[in-house]
Amino acid sequence: xxxxLAIDVRGLTKHFGKxxxxxxxxxxxxxxEVWGFLGPNGSGKTTTIRMLCGLLHPDDGRGTCLGLxxxxxxxxxxxxxxxxxxxxxxxxDLSIRENLxxxxxxxxxxxxxxxxxxxxxxxxxxKRQKQLAGELSGGWKQxxxxxxxxxxxxxxxxxxxxxxxxxxKARRDFWEEIHALSEEGxxxxxxxxxxxxAERCDRIVYILNGKLIAKGTVNEVIAQSGLTTxxxxxxxxxxxxxxxxxxxxxxxxxxxGAALRxxxxxxxxxxxxxxxxxxxxxxxVSETKPNxxxxxxxxxxxxx
Amino acid sequence: MxxxxxxxxxxxxxxxxxxxxxxxxxxxxMIVGVPLMQLFLFGFAINFNPKAxxxxxxxxxxxxxxxxxxxxxxxxxYFNIVKETHSPQEARRLLQEGKVLxxxxxxxxxTRDIVRGNPPDLLIEADATDTAAGSYAIAxxxxxxxxxxxxxxxxxxxxxxQTAPPFNTVTHLLYNPESVTQYSIVPGLLAVILxxxxxxxxxxxxxxxRERGTYENLLAMPASPVEIMLGKIAPNIAVGAIQxxxxxxxxxxxxxxxxxxxxxxxxxxxxxxxxxxLAVGYTFSTVAENQLQAMQMMVFFLLPTIxxxxxxxxxxxxxxxxxxxxxxxxxTHFLRIVRGILLKDNGFPEIxxxxxxxxxxxxxxxxxxxxxFRRTLD
Numbered sequence: 002x003x004x005x006l007a008i009d010v011r012g013l014t015k016h017f018g019k020x021x022x023x024x025x026x027x028x029x030x031x032x033x034e035v036w037g038f039l040g041p042n043g044s045g046k047t048t049t050i051r052m053l054c055g056l057l058h059p060d061d062g063r064g065t066c067l068g069l070x071x072x073x074x075x076x077x078x079x080x081x082x083x084x085x086x087x088x089x090x091x092x093x094d095l096s097i098r099e100n101l102x103x104x105x106x107x108x109x110x111x112x113x114x115x116x117x118x119x120x121x122x123x124x125x126x127x128k129r130q131k132q133l134a135g136e137l138s139g140g141w142k143q144x145x146x147x148x149x150x151x152x153x154x155x156x157x158x159x160x161x162x163x164x165x166x167x168x169x170k171a172r173r174d175f176w177e178e179i180h181a182l183s184e185e186g187x188x189x190x191x192x193x194x195x196x197x198x199a200e201r202c203d204r205i206v207y208i209l210n211g212k213l214i215a216k217g218t219v220n221e222v223i224a225q226s227g228l229t230t231x232x233x234x235x236x237x238x239x240x241x242x243x244x245x246x247x248x249x250x251x252x253x254x255x256x257x258g259a260a261l262r263x264x265x266x267x268x269x270x271x272x273x274x275x276x277x278x279x280x281x282x283x284x285x286v287s288e289t290k291p292n293x294x295x296x297x298x299x300x301x302x303x304x305x
Numbered sequence: 306m307x308x309x310x311x312x313x314x315x316x317x318x319x320x321x322x323x324x325x326x327x328x329x330x331x332x333x334x335m336i337v338g339v340p341l342m343q344l345f346l347f348g349f350a351i352n353f354n355p356k357a358x359x360x361x362x363x364x365x366x367x368x369x370x371x372x373x374x375x376x377x378x379x380x381x382x383y384f385n386i387v388k389e390t391h392s393p394q395e396a397r398r399l400l401q402e403g404k405v406l407x408x409x410x411x412x413x414x415x416t417r418d419i420v421r422g423n424p425p426d427l428l429i430e431a432d433a434t435d436t437a438a439g440s441y442a443i444a445x446x447x448x449x450x451x452x453x454x455x456x457x458x459x460x461x462x463x464x465x466x467q468t469a470p471p472f473n474t475v476t477h478l479l480y481n482p483e484s485v486t487q488y489s490i491v492p493g494l495l496a497v498i499l500x501x502x503x504x505x506x507x508x509x510x511x512x513x514x515r516e517r518g519t520y521e522n523l524l525a526m527p528a529s530p531v532e533i534m535l536g537k538i539a540p541n542i543a544v545g546a547i548q549x550x551x552x553x554x555x556x557x558x559x560x561x562x563x564x565x566x567x568x569x570x571x572x573x574x575x576x577x578x579x580x581x582x583l584a585v586g587y588t589f590s591t592v593a594e595n596q597l598q599a600m601q602m603m604v605f606f607l608l609p610t611i612x613x614x615x616x617x618x619x620x621x622x623x624x625x626x627x628x629x630x631x632x633x634x635x636x637t638h639f640l641r642i643v644r645g646i647l648l649k650d651n652g653f654p655e656i657x658x659x660x661x662x663x664x665x666x667x668x669x670x671x672x673x674x675x676x677x678f679r680r681t682l683d
Contacts, residue, residue: 075681090522
């Protein structure tokens, strides 16, 4: 086993009843990298993360997390990993400080007071430390949760949609913190639905219906998709959507602002379909580099 | 317009309630289970006129009349003679330990004195810690005295039967001589109130975490099931201690319940009883999916505790199956311990037969809780 991999799992599988939630997923995250974990709702992201931190027993597959076996050493993994749940899961009737002290005691941290003070400071929570967690807004809650799961100085952070429902400024601050942590050598696996966040990651993995179907840097994933995208702009482009959908070569068409984006893998067929619109008055057609959203929507449509 | 009353909307809500009810299996079980349970318990288990009460006879007279009295006692169906002894001391000890409710002493020369026309005393000592248990049996005694020897007093002795009873019955109500109902009810309330509040305190322990989403977080951190259980139970021991103190103070100063036994011993028993009940609640919380289910489970535990423990109705009056269920409940044993210590001045040896079942119960229930506890979200 390579010791420079923070996460190294193969064939990770989990069933819930008859449904396969996670289907033979391989993930290998080198230490110190920030990986984005993407995929639609119910695709198996949370289940995968829970298996990595020992909250769920995999039905199949094996591997390690920080060099610890995910099947047999889940209790040790819990000590080494910081896991932030999708839903805020700290005690709302405790203050920020009380929550952090509780966590510090559970981990049996030495110099508890000092560590809590330091973490509060680092995340700018000093002034609010006496506020009840339940009274905090989404952004502060998320910050407190991050503080709590960093308190025991984990080597790996597993963050499950940490920025869902958080305003853009708070999201940006949050990501600055993530990158600062990663510079200190922390490995981060973060699931998200936001494309801009995916672009902040060293690498992304995309999971759909429990299967891992794309992996690499953002550019690699875009290139792998083999997608061609055209943008139709102009006053009346909205009229074309109905007509264009389902035409040869068009895998996906949709609006992005006032522009109509049309994507497909069959470049030649797509160009043929698009061609007539170039002659429409007041419409400009241009080719553009597909973005992650195009790719993901394409992947999702493709699977149907 | 939309504010006018609409049956369609009432129907919509009704329909939704039914759909939800159908998916909540425990509520369904409650709807059927609680009335059935109450019917069976009240209908079959409870007996306001308990018969076949455990009785010890100490007899020091070999004569026929002594034998006839014993037969008459048994025939009355109120007394079940579990032991015959020559020693009044042993009879008293069985009474003290709560093994019997009555100790009947047939004195030396019983038969001779009757023949001589010198009515002897038949001494009946009754345990009055549970005032309801023995009252009918005591009332039946007078009848027994006048009729027991009717068939045996023949020939020259026949005149003895026609006048006053050939022997006197002397009844001593021990431990609660004035038969004050409060003396048996108030210590019983200690058992019932503690069960009610202690089970309630912990039955929400994990379900609350589960409902608020904090359960996942708790599991993700390094805390073992035993640590979580003990940490959840421990603070409630203080709650139980405060409640016990309140109940005992009121019992003493408002109801005047005598407290002649060791309060230290009572505290030990109280601590065990409190932990046993907290463990029951905690076990419910490992099983229940939400707080409502946990509360419903509590009701299922509380009903037999009130009805079958000997608190509300005499334990000895219940049929065998009900007594078996009762023996499995901590309240039954604790009730005997409390009445024993407060009213009878029982010491450790006398309460031990009811103390070990409490300890056993506590460990079994904790074992179930730990077995039920999942370290994962599977």
